[in-house]
Amino acid sequence: MEQLKDKLESSFILFENDLNGQAKTPIHKIRQKAFKTFEEKGFPTKRNEEWKYTNLNPILKHDYRIFQKGDNAIDFKDVKRYFLSDMDTYKLVFVDGVFSSWLSETTHDRFDVCTFNSMMAKNPQLLEEYFNKALPAEESLAAINTAFAREGAFIRIKKGQTADKPVEMVFFTTRQDKEVMMQPRNLVVVEENAEVQIVERHQSLSELPVLTNVATEIFAHKASRLFYYKVQNDNLQASLIDSTSVIQQEKSNVTIGTFSFGNKFIRNNLNIFLQGEHTETNMDGITIIGDGQLCDHHTLVDHKIPNCLSNELYKGIYDGSAHGVFNGKVMVHPHAQKTNAFQENNNILLTDKASIDTKPQLEIYADDVQCSHGCTIGQLDEDALFYLQSRGIPEKEGKALLLYAFANDGLRNVKIQELRKKLNRQIAHKLGVNLDFEL
Amino acid sequence: MLKINNLHAGIDGTEILNGIDLEVKAGEVHAIMGPNGSGKSTLSSVIAGREEYEVSQGRIDFEGEDIMDLSPDERAHKGIFMSFQYPIEIPGVTVTNFLKTAINETRKAQGMEPMPANEMLKKMREKMALLEMDKGFLSRSLNEGFSGGEKKRNEIFQMAMLEPKLAILDETDSGLDIDALRIVANGVNKLRSKNNAVIVITHYQRLLDHIVPDVVHVLHKGKIVRSGDKNLALELEEKGYDWLKEASTH
Numbered sequence: 001m002e003q004l005k006d007k008l009e010s011s012f013i014l015f016e017n018d019l020n021g022q023a024k025t026p027i028h029k030i031r032q033k034a035f036k037t038f039e040e041k042g043f044p045t046k047r048n049e050e051w052k053y054t055n056l057n058p059i060l061k062h063d064y065r066i067f068q069k070g071d072n073a074i075d076f077k078d079v080k081r082y083f084l085s086d087m088d089t090y091k092l093v094f095v096d097g098v099f100s101s102w103l104s105e106t107t108h109d110r111f112d113v114c115t116f117n118s119m120m121a122k123n124p125q126l127l128e129e130y131f132n133k134a135l136p137a138e139e140s141l142a143a144i145n146t147a148f149a150r151e152g153a154f155i156r157i158k159k160g161q162t163a164d165k166p167v168e169m170v171f172f173t174t175r176q177d178k179e180v181m182m183q184p185r186n187l188v189v190v191e192e193n194a195e196v197q198i199v200e201r202h203q204s205l206s207e208l209p210v211l212t213n214v215a216t217e218i219f220a221h222k223a224s225r226l227f228y229y230k231v232q233n234d235n236l237q238a239s240l241i242d243s244t245s246v247i248q249q250e251k252s253n254v255t256i257g258t259f260s261f262g263n264k265f266i267r268n269n270l271n272i273f274l275q276g277e278h279t280e281t282n283m284d285g286i287t288i289i290g291d292g293q294l295c296d297h298h299t300l301v302d303h304k305i306p307n308c309l310s311n312e313l314y315k316g317i318y319d320g321s322a323h324g325v326f327n328g329k330v331m332v333h334p335h336a337q338k339t340n341a342f343q344e345n346n347n348i349l350l351t352d353k354a355s356i357d358t359k360p361q362l363e364i365y366a367d368d369v370q371c372s373h374g375c376t377i378g379q380l381d382e383d384a385l386f387y388l389q390s391r392g393i394p395e396k397e398g399k400a401l402l403l404y405a406f407a408n409d410g411l412r413n414v415k416i417q418e419l420r421k422k423l424n425r426q427i428a429h430k431l432g433v434n435l436d437f438e439l
Numbered sequence: 440m441l442k443i444n445n446l447h448a449g450i451d452g453t454e455i456l457n458g459i460d461l462e463v464k465a466g467e468v469h470a471i472m473g474p475n476g477s478g479k480s481t482l483s484s485v486i487a488g489r490e491e492y493e494v495s496q497g498r499i500d501f502e503g504e505d506i507m508d509l510s511p512d513e514r515a516h517k518g519i520f521m522s523f524q525y526p527i528e529i530p531g532v533t534v535t536n537f538l539k540t541a542i543n544e545t546r547k548a549q550g551m552e553p554m555p556a557n558e559m560l561k562k563m564r565e566k567m568a569l570l571e572m573d574k575g576f577l578s579r580s581l582n583e584g585f586s587g588g589e590k591k592r593n594e595i596f597q598m599a600m601l602e603p604k605l606a607i608l609d610e611t612d613s614g615l616d617i618d619a620l621r622i623v624a625n626g627v628n629k630l631r632s633k634n635n636a637v638i639v640i641t642h643y644q645r646l647l648d649h650i651v652p653d654v655v656h657v658l659h660k661g662k663i664v665r666s667g668d669k670n671l672a673l674e675l676e677e678k679g680y681d682w683l684k685e686a687s688t689h
Contacts, residue, residue: 391520
């Protein structure tokens, strides 16, 4: 842990030296400040309330390479399966941290789908307006990302525009000779009355541990509509720390879906900050993990403003020795009257070794609100299984069908048909069955 | 077709069935009646193979084969069907997909190819007409938000689709109004043939006005205390169960 911290400290000096003239820009001041936060706080430990169920140590012990060579190319045919097939999309593809124009399809026509790096060069005023304005300054993992922020996805949908096709961002790590750490930085701006659908994915092709510490800032302006889906289905050597913060202005509608099936380790920090009235926020999650996997969802909806609606539904299925964490915080401030905030976290443990720590955390300081939360932890319903078996469906398929049915409503806000199909296939694969239909 | 010999079964150490003997032949309809707690539902669950029940003695043969070691799905593949008193809701799985899975798993077990989609659809339409069901029904989630009557109708629809050799209807009449009862009974009657058999488990006589039994059995304290023809059911309706309870204790 200390070793990685030392390494990041020396890397930051190298990084600054490499920036030349850029080191004096206001942006770099933000980076420096963020790095200082990390230096002071260090990596979170289990003594930190937000990390009490999740031990970071096992993934921090590796000697990760911080800067990648980034001269590796990959063939589309080798990675085709990681994209939405049979569907035209804008694509932002990064290979070992470097933008791959070969695999990407960008646009600047009616809206911008390009890279963080080129936005920095061409549109520094955007950077000043948005950079590090959404992420909570005190979170040290997001701070490391901020300190090294240089490349990632940049999406800006201009006022009144609707993106004509979804945007896929895919971050590949190729075969490596040692462990690597990746830190993409994404910025998504959906301007007034604009709309976009986005799919984000991190995929390691390496057999060695890869740690991705990604940070994404999202600004949903007045009456904008954003559908953002995270497909977390990386290989079992890969770890993912995802810090995503969303700022919503009035009448905006934001849906974030998080679908976690892969990875050795996943930590999601999803923060929603409401800054205008009559917003709607949907947060859905399906987690299906097994032996040796850990998935930790920390979410926050900060209801500072009256008349907003948030709706959260996370479903989890834990097999083998899997460990799940769900911590859903909903803050309703004193002035946030007429808030509607709903949260539900339902879990099924398939074995005695699997575990889930679930903690709904509602702090309500307004009196005229409608808030509810519920969490359940259960096993498979034996009555339901008998029902299916009595109709000729074998035990294994019956169990899978029931788990499908259990997880299913986590897909309720997936508007991209191709993505739905893909998620269905991943769920079936995860449950070890081949059902001849899709939900 | 079905032969039960001296069946003793229970759950969590409590014996519920105390030596049942029952033989049902192809083409027959048997009614099993009895007061609450007499073991009617336990009997149907044990025949269908529910694993929570422990069978301590006796055997069940289906078409000459001992089925005691078969799982519920294997019994279904042999042609045993049970209509549930309380059908389970399965959100997210449509009636169509559920039936497709059930039928094709059964066909697979019998060494047959999956049923072609158009054939399946045609059959579904046919059976739905028989039960006077709306076609919007097929795309609804299985039993989710169904009324009591819709659930029961759906059970008989599944039976019609699966074409079992032996159908056990467990309290199918409960929760049905008189029109729904008539439709369901009519559906069951149309599915009867000389090759299949039906066991109707019921508390009341009224279903038996529509599905006329060949044999009526009265179950009490886990034993069949009397068997007779359809007139036994009428007698029970008139006198209640008390006279039989007294008779059996003497």
